[in-house]
Amino acid sequence: CTWYHDISFKFKGGVIIAVDSRASMGSYIGSGTVKKVIEINPFLLGTMAGGAADCQFWERNLARECRIYELRNGERISVRAASKIMCNYMESYKNRLSVGSMIGGWDKSGPNLYYVDSSAMRLNSGWGFSVGSGSTYAYGVLDSGYDYNMEVKDAIILARKAIYHATHRDAYSGGFVNLYHIKKDGWTKISRDDSFAKQPTWNKDIKTSD
Numbered sequence: 001c002t003w004y005h006d007i008s009f010k011f012k013g014g015v016i017i018a019v020d021s022r023a024s025m026g027s028y029i030g031s032g033t034v035k036k037v038i039e040i041n042p043f044l045l046g047t048m049a050g051g052a053a054d055c056q057f058w059e060r061n062l063a064r065e066c067r068i069y070e071l072r073n074g075e076r077i078s079v080r081a082a083s084k085i086m087c088n089y090m091e092s093y094k095n096r097l098s099v100g101s102m103i104g105g106w107d108k109s110g111p112n113l114y115y116v117d118s119s120a121m122r123l124n125s126g127w128g129f130s131v132g133s134g135s136t137y138a139y140g141v142l143d144s145g146y147d148y149n150m151e152v153k154d155a156i157i158l159a160r161k162a163i164y165h166a167t168h169r170d171a172y173s174g175g176f177v178n179l180y181h182i183k184k185d186g187w188t189k190i191s192r193d194d195s196f197a198k199q200p201t202w203n204k205d206i207k208t209s210d
Contacts, residue, residue: 005170006020006129007166008129009155010125013183014183015181020195033176041063042187058089076107086101104182141158145158163195175194176192
């Protein structure tokens with residue numbers, strides 16, 4: 001069972017993470033209500049794209065390791081260190097898993113975002129990532145509308161627009177759009193919307209934002 005599609009980006013107000021909720025097995029839609037965001041701690045989130053079992057297991061393991069770090073050191077783990085732990089997991093089973101994960105959060109250095117996958121590749125975001133089969137559609141939207149200095153409202157509209165276009169054009173993406181905002185005082189779940197039911201409203205928002 002595989003999962004697609006996730007996006008995340010940094011801007012002056014923090015980090016925005018948006019995911020769909022479809023899980024597919026080939027041409028069969030296994031589920032339309034999958035939760036593709038692992039809430040690692042109140043300031044750190046992980047997204048999941050790839051094999052369902054691989055992503056869930058290793059990100060939950062990461063959440064445990066982050067909590068142990070916090071208990072031992074009396075402070076929260078940095079986003080950089082959390083992504084490195086995830087990368088070390090992937091190195092131990094290099095190319096034997098199916099994982100494409102974004103680790104985003106807010107730490108002492110501000111908002112941070114990393115990408116880690118099952119080839120043990122770890123990338124620090126210049127601004128953002130789009131992961132999954134709908135990436136080309138989402139990147140088109142993000143490239144045309146992204147601005148680091150945008151307001152929170154505009155960042156939310158942009159993220160919804162990107163995921164909406166991916167779910168509309170990509171057969172392996174769909175279901176609900178779950179959107180999170182990570183800021184200095186922690187993450188907040190902004191919304192969970194049915195991409196099909198919200199189509200008329202989002203089309204209106206897209207025309208307004210354009």
